Amino acid sequence: MTDTSTETTLADLEQRASARRDRPSYGHDALIACDRLVRIFSTDGVEVQALQGLDLLVAQGELMALVGASGSGKSTLMNILAGLDVPTAGAASVAGCDLLAMDAKARLRYRRDVVGFVWQQTARNLLPYLTASQNVALPMQLRGRSAKRAERAESLLTMLGVAHCKDRRPHQMSGGEQQRVAIAVALANGPSVLLADEPTGELDSHTAEQIFGAFRTANEELGTTIVIVTHDQAVAGEVRRTVAIRDGRTSTEVLRRTHVDEATGEESVVAREYAMLDRAGRLQLPAEYTQALDMKHRVMLELETDHIGIWPDISSPSGD
Ligand SMILES: Nc1ncnc2c1ncn2[C@@H]1O[C@H](COP(=O)(O)OP(=O)(O)OP(=O)(O)O)[C@@H](O)[C@H]1O
Numbered sequence: 544m545t546d547t548s549t550e551t552t553l554a555d556l557e558q559r560a561s562a563r564r565d566r567p568s569y570g571h572d573a574l575i576a577c578d579r580l581v582r583i584f585s586t587d588g589v590e591v592q593a594l595q596g597l598d599l600l601v602a603q604g605e606l607m608a609l610v611g612a613s614g615s616g617k618s619t620l621m622n623i624l625a626g627l628d629v630p631t632a633g634a635a636s637v638a639g640c641d642l643l644a645m646d647a648k649a650r651l652r653y654r655r656d657v658v659g660f661v662w663q664q665t666a667r668n669l670l671p672y673l674t675a676s677q678n679v680a681l682p683m684q685l686r687g688r689s690a691k692r693a694e695r696a697e698s699l700l701t702m703l704g705v706a707h708c709k710d711r712r713p714h715q716m717s718g719g720e721q722q723r724v725a726i727a728v729a730l731a732n733g734p735s736v737l738l739a740d741e742p743t744g745e746l747d748s749h750t751a752e753q754i755f756g757a758f759r760t761a762n763e764e765l766g767t768t769i770v771i772v773t774h775d776q777a778v779a780g781e782v783r784r785t786v787a788i789r790d791g792r793t794s795t796e797v798l799r800r801t802h803v804d805e806a807t808g809e810e811s812v813v814a815r816e817y818a819m820l821d822r823a824g825r826l827q828l829p830a831e832y833t834q835a836l837d838m839k840h841r842v843m844l845e846l847e848t849d850h851i852g853i854w855p856d857i858s859s860p861s862g863d
Pocket residue numbers: 584585586591592593611612613614615616617618619620
């Protein structure tokens with residue numbers, strides 16, 4: 544006699560297929576969604592895999608930082624998100640724009656209206672022969688906006704604390720003032736996302752703090768989603784979420800939340816580090832952890848009710 548209870552019927556298969564179809568896609572509710580992003584550069588027959596299947600989700604209204612060693616892929620990712628470069632494989636979308644499918648016209652519109660960027664080199668952000676106000680008005684002019692350009696430029700400069708620079712050209716401003724004007728330029732057309740690649744790299748720590756304050760103001764007052772690449776630990780420590788990139792992939796993430804002591808009412812920021820788990824179940828263990836326990840090619844796993852234990856392979860003493 545056959546056991547019909549374990550048999551899969553055609554109806555079961557159809558139901559499973561339709562459940563898979565109806566499942567929300569990866570990152571469907573995120574403003575920025577990078578899914579297994581790959582970028583390979585080929586120069587003189589040598590291939591460099593700058594991004595090796597990077598996953599990243601950023602929610603609307605977030606202010607977050609990206610950190611990582613030199614060469615880990617941060618600028619490559621930023622250039623892709625800025626619409627200046629195209630990934631080799633994977634998927635990436637920002638505010639509903641598919642970054643792999645845009646034609647030249649859509650790409651231009653994307654760079655003008657959807658994203659704003661601030662670069663490390665202060666000189667790259669502003670035109671030297673225009674005043675601060677004219678620099679901020681320029682993106683609006685290029686978009687064909689004729690009314691209230693000067694008014695909006697002035698209100699952005701005021702919001703970022705550099706109204707006193709409105710009639711000055713870049714060489715008449717300090718590095719910090721130039722970067723704050725650069726943030727105003729990036730915000731001119733009301734982008735959904737502001738990207739900043741090492742915006743405080745050329746500045747001292749006090750000025751860097753002021754620049755970070757300007758990003759926070761933009762985030763809080765305009766609701767702009769902001770992603771900042773930084774080497775600056777002080778900047779990274781100011782945001783709620785810092786994602787670390789290692790070898791072209793997101794590896795760990797630090798989340799910070801405000802804790803209020805019940806007895807004293809005192810507020811403190813509690814930071815917690817997490818490892819990233821991708822959809823295939825891959826986990827990157829921090830090198831310090833694996834080295835401390837001499838974990839090499841294999842580890843033992845055990846599923847407990849509320850956690851998974853990971854042990855070194857004791858079957859061979861060296862783990863080899
Ligand atoms: N246009 C290019 N052609 C060839 N290789 C490139 C190119 N751009 C980046 N790379 C390589 O890709 C890898 C990642 O570079 P990327 O500039 O994204 O790193 P990064 O994390 O921004 O580094 P840094 O902090 O030093 O700016 C590096 O190995 C780099 O040499």
